[in-house]
Amino acid sequence: MSTIGTGYDLSVTTFSPDGRVFQIEYATKAVDNSGTVVGVRCKDGVVLGVEKLISSKMLLEGSNRRIHAINRHAGMALAGLAADGRQIVTRARTEAANYLSFYGEDVPIKELSNRVAHYSHLCTLYWWLRPFGSSSIIGGYDIDGPQLYTIDPSGVAYRYYGAAIGKGRQAAKTEIEKLRLAQMTCREGVMAVAKIIYGVHDESKDKSFELEMSWVCDESKREHQRIPSDLLMEAKAMARDAQEDDLDAF
Amino acid sequence: MRWEEEGMKQNAFIMGNKLMGSSPHVFSLIMPSIPITHTQTPYVTGTSVLGIKYKDGVLIAADTAGSYGSTTRYKSVERLRPIGQNTLVGATGEMSDFQTILQILDRLIITNAMFDDDNTLGPPDIHSYLNRVMYNQRNKLDPFWNTLVLGGVKNGVKYLGNVTMLGLHYVDDHVATGFGIHLAQPIFRNEWNEDMTLEQGTKLLEKCMLVLFYRDRSAINKMQIANITEDGVKISEPYALQTKWDYEAFSNPTVGNEGSW
Numbered sequence: 086m087s088t089i090g091t092g093y094d095l096s097v098t099t100f101s102p103d104g105r106v107f108q109i110e111y112a113t114k115a116v117d118n119s120g121t122v123v124g125v126r127c128k129d130g131v132v133l134g135v136e137k138l139i140s141s142k143m144l145l146e147g148s149n150r151r152i153h154a155i156n157r158h159a160g161m162a163l164a165g166l167a168a169d170g171r172q173i174v175t176r177a178r179t180e181a182a183n184y185l186s187f188y189g190e191d192v193p194i195k196e197l198s199n200r201v202a203h204y205s206h207l208c209t210l211y212w213w214l215r216p217f218g219s220s221s222i223i224g225g226y227d228i229d230g231p232q233l234y235t236i237d238p239s240g241v242a243y244r245y246y247g248a249a250i251g252k253g254r255q256a257a258k259t260e261i262e263k264l265r266l267a268q269m270t271c272r273e274g275v276m277a278v279a280k281i282i283y284g285v286h287d288e289s290k291d292k293s294f295e296l297e298m299s300w301v302c303d304e305s306k307r308e309h310q311r312i313p314s315d316l317l318m319e320a321k322a323m324a325r326d327a328q329e330d331d332l333d334a335f
Numbered sequence: 336m337r338w339e340e341e342g343m344k345q346n347a348f349i350m351g352n353k354l355m356g357s358s359p360h361v362f363s364l365i366m367p368s369i370p371i372t373h374t375q376t377p378y379v380t381g382t383s384v385l386g387i388k389y390k391d392g393v394l395i396a397a398d399t400a401g402s403y404g405s406t407t408r409y410k411s412v413e414r415l416r417p418i419g420q421n422t423l424v425g426a427t428g429e430m431s432d433f434q435t436i437l438q439i440l441d442r443l444i445i446t447n448a449m450f451d452d453d454n455t456l457g458p459p460d461i462h463s464y465l466n467r468v469m470y471n472q473r474n475k476l477d478p479f480w481n482t483l484v485l486g487g488v489k490n491g492v493k494y495l496g497n498v499t500m501l502g503l504h505y506v507d508d509h510v511a512t513g514f515g516i517h518l519a520q521p522i523f524r525n526e527w528n529e530d531m532t533l534e535q536g537t538k539l540l541e542k543c544m545l546v547l548f549y550r551d552r553s554a555i556n557k558m559q560i561a562n563i564t565e566d567g568v569k570i571s572e573p574y575a576l577q578t579k580w581d582y583e584a585f586s587n588p589t590v591g592n593e594g595s596w
Binding site for chain 2: 150182
């Protein structure tokens with residue numbers, strides 16, 4: 086449902102009469118039009134998955150990474166404008182490095198998310214800056230266990246058990262709510278995330294996509310890394326079979 | 336070279352006043368006073384590090400002493416550290432500088448890991464990087480007061496090298512730092528060969544560490560040996576060597592010369 090804020094939407098430093106800042110809402114629309122990004126927090130770690138929409142068959146598989154490592158123990162998956170996302174990743178990496186060199190320990194995920202949110206919010210305060218057109222899902226594992234945060238263009242960070250942003254987020258959220266995350270291991274989480282992303286991908290609207298996934302869990306020694314390729318292949322195969330089963334059900 | 340800042344300000348003030356009196360234009364003629372020198376002497380130091388290549392990889396040994404001048408101040412200093420998956424660094428000299436170097440290397444490893452492209456830094460890469468770090472620091476006339484031994488195995492290639500505080504670096508089949516150069520390297524030259532097994536290599540290193548314990552006053556009888564193979568880095572728990580002190584001459588020092596000491 087799109088609303089037009091005629092006259093009040095020209096600058097991020099202008100409120101509308103009903104208390105909205107339209108520029109930020111428009112920035113969120115950029116996120117809503119991008120490929121789905123899903124994150125789940127399982128009992129032993131966090132799994133992130135991205136539906137990377139492929140715009141051209143000439144693109145090399147594995148290029149245009151959407152999930153980035155922030156420090157050893159945290160990763161960030163991006164939705165929205167890719168270049169804006171890259172800027173946020175750079176800032177998050179700098180913040181994590183500064184925290185480590187200043188305090189001597191890895192940045193807690195909550196603190197990292199707060200700092201990224203702070204940075205996103207910064208760009209909504211001045212008329213000569215525009216808000217970032219990208220949201221990020223941060224998954225990390227620190228002394229308080231595995232955690233999942235989402236940061237949107239307005240600069241708020243929320244902590245989630247399961248989160249989805251982008252095109253298919255409504256359908257994805259419904260699927261995530263069905264999962265019993267507190268009892269799932271990350272291996273099962275990988276299968277579930279792959280299934281969800283294959284499920285929300287709209288074959289009619291977008292041609293093809295590449296599934297990119299990463300995790301931070303006990304199995305990866307609490308380090309953020311891409312899913313091992315054999316597990317990824319298994320997850321993709323299982324997700325594809327599940328889709329065919331659903332189609333057959335019709 | 337870093338110059339004492341306080342001295343600079345004082346001199347600037349004096350120069351400004353002397354030359355210009357009460358003129359509104361006080362240009363600052365900054366005359367440096369004295370160069371700082373407190374970073375050019377080491378305080379807590381580690382003694383020799385020894386390294387040899389053997390059949391399956393590289394062995395590096397060091398004791399766990401941190402001396403404060405002539406006092407053995409710290410007896411559990413880990414002077415051997417793994418860097419990444421394939422490399423080990425051992426340090427002689429100022430321990431605080433070694434800790435800084437470890438932080439620099441940590442940053443290097445994390446930054447490289449974040450590229451997430453299945454490419455990791457191996458021993459030659461870290462050797463080259465360390466050399467740059469040491470040389471550049473030396474060029475500021477403020478060196479990291481360390482000699483570093485670097486060893487590892489990656490893709491079947493065994494690597495062992497040294498970097499000194501001046502930024503001199505080289506690779507060899509066996510290396511030593513500090514007193515080890517004078518006491519251990521000659522033994523290596525006589526007794527090292529390319530196909531030593533793990534047991535033979537360990538024995539050779541232990542023999543040299545024993546010599547160092549007997550003769551180097553900053554060495555203690557508590558050492559660690561690191562074994563780096565294709566499978567990774569394994570650093571042993573600290574252990575002690577068997578020493579022999581019950582020589583005839585030690586128990587009866589005045590035999591044949593009663594009354595002397």
